[in-house]
Amino acid sequence: MTTGKIFTREQRTTIIYGILCIVLLLVVIQLWLLTATMNAFLGGDQAIAFPTLLASAFCLALNLGLLRYVYTIERPQA
Amino acid sequence: MARRDFTKFLILTSFAFTTGQLWILAKSWAAPSKQQLPGVQIASVNQLAVGNSLVFAYPGEHDKCVLTRLDSDTFVAYSQACTHLSCAVIPEPEKGRLYCPCHEGAFDIASGNPIAGPPRRPLPRIKLDFQDGAIFAVGVAQPTA
Ligand code: FES
Numbered sequence: 001m002t003t004g005k006i007f008t009r010e011q012r013t014t015i016i017y018g019i020l021c022i023v024l025l026l027v028v029i030q031l032w033l034l035t036a037t038m039n040a041f042l043g044g045d046q047a048i049a050f051p052t053l054l055a056s057a058f059c060l061a062l063n064l065g066l067l068r069y070v071y072t073i074e075r076p077q078a
Numbered sequence: 079m080a081r082r083d084f085t086k087f088l089i090l091t092s093f094a095f096t097t098g099q100l101w102i103l104a105k106s107w108a109a110p111s112k113q114q115l116p117g118v119q120i121a122s123v124n125q126l127a128v129g130n131s132l133v134f135a136y137p138g139e140h141d142k143c144v145l146t147r148l149d150s151d152t153f154v155a156y157s158q159a160c161t162h163l164s165c166a167v168i169p170e171p172e173k174g175r176l177y178c179p180c181h182e183g184a185f186d187i188a189s190g191n192p193i194a195g196p197p198r199r200p201l202p203r204i205k206l207d208f209q210d211g212a213i214f215a216v217g218v219a220q221p222t223a
Contacts, residue, residue: 016081023088030095037102042164043199044157046106053099060096063089070085 012073019066026059033059117207117216120145124211126153131169133158136204136215143204144169144176145213146187153213155204156190162197176201 007015037052120134131146134155142158146169156176158166165180175193176185183195190201205217 020081020085020088023085023092027088027092027095030092034095034098034102037099039163041102041106043161043197044159044202045199046109049099049103049106053096053103056096056099060089060092063092067085067089070082074082 007073015073016070019070023063023066026063030056030059115215115217117214119212120155120215121213122211123153123208123213126213129171131171134215137218142166143215145204145206146171148187153206154187154190155206155215156185156201157204157218159201160197161192161199161201162195167201 033052033056037049040046040048115137118136120136121132126132126145126147128147128149131144133142133144135141136143143155144158144167145153145155147153148171156167160167160178160180160183162178162181162183165178167176167178167183167185169187170177171187174187176187176190178184178195178197181196183197184193185191185197185201186193190203192198192200203219204215205219207214207216
């Protein structure tokens with residue numbers, strides 16, 4: 001993964017805000033998935049529980065990857 | 079750093095949502111299979127006058143169902159959990175419906191099909207059997223719509 005060294009301070013700020021937006025979007029998608037799954041589950045429809053879990057886990061994996069990137073980019077420079 | 083902390087907070091939320099999904103999946107897997115259910119006596123024919131209802135538990139002790147006598151020969155039984163958000167439905171045979179007070183939902187009492195409000199799926203119907211004047215619950219018919 002690319003290190004923070006090749007970016008200027010302004011570039012880093014822009015990248016981090018971009019990542020924050022994506023993470024926020026993914027979390028909102030997960031909230032929507034959870035609400036829809038809970039709704040269906042309470043209505044007796046259990047078929048969508050597994051596919052939505054996969055989708056949610058995929059979003060979490062993306063988020064973890066992005067968090068790792070944020071750490072890399074914000075690491076104090078030597 | 080604030081931005082990093084905020085990202086961590088969001089990822090924690092993301093983790094909590096995934097855990098919630100996992101919990102729902104575990105709950106749905108833990109639900110008993112409705113394929114082969116034992117027969118359980120729930121009432122006797124004489125016990126229920128026409129137009130009256132009786133709440134019973136089937137197949138599990140927390141699965142509330144409601145049995146209604148529509149006329150001298152017709153008994154119907156449904157799961158009491160509304161197919162919208164699981165509130166308990168109330169039989170109103172005089173109006174030909176089962177009414178859900180949570181969001182003004184209603185189901186046709188003869189078929190279990192939704193007729194008003196937010197529910198879109200019929201109530202699961204409890205299969206009944208009659209032996210020597212006793213009424214048995216013998217299975218749950220899964221809604222098809
Ligand atoms: S829970 Fe029955 S109408 Fe909403």
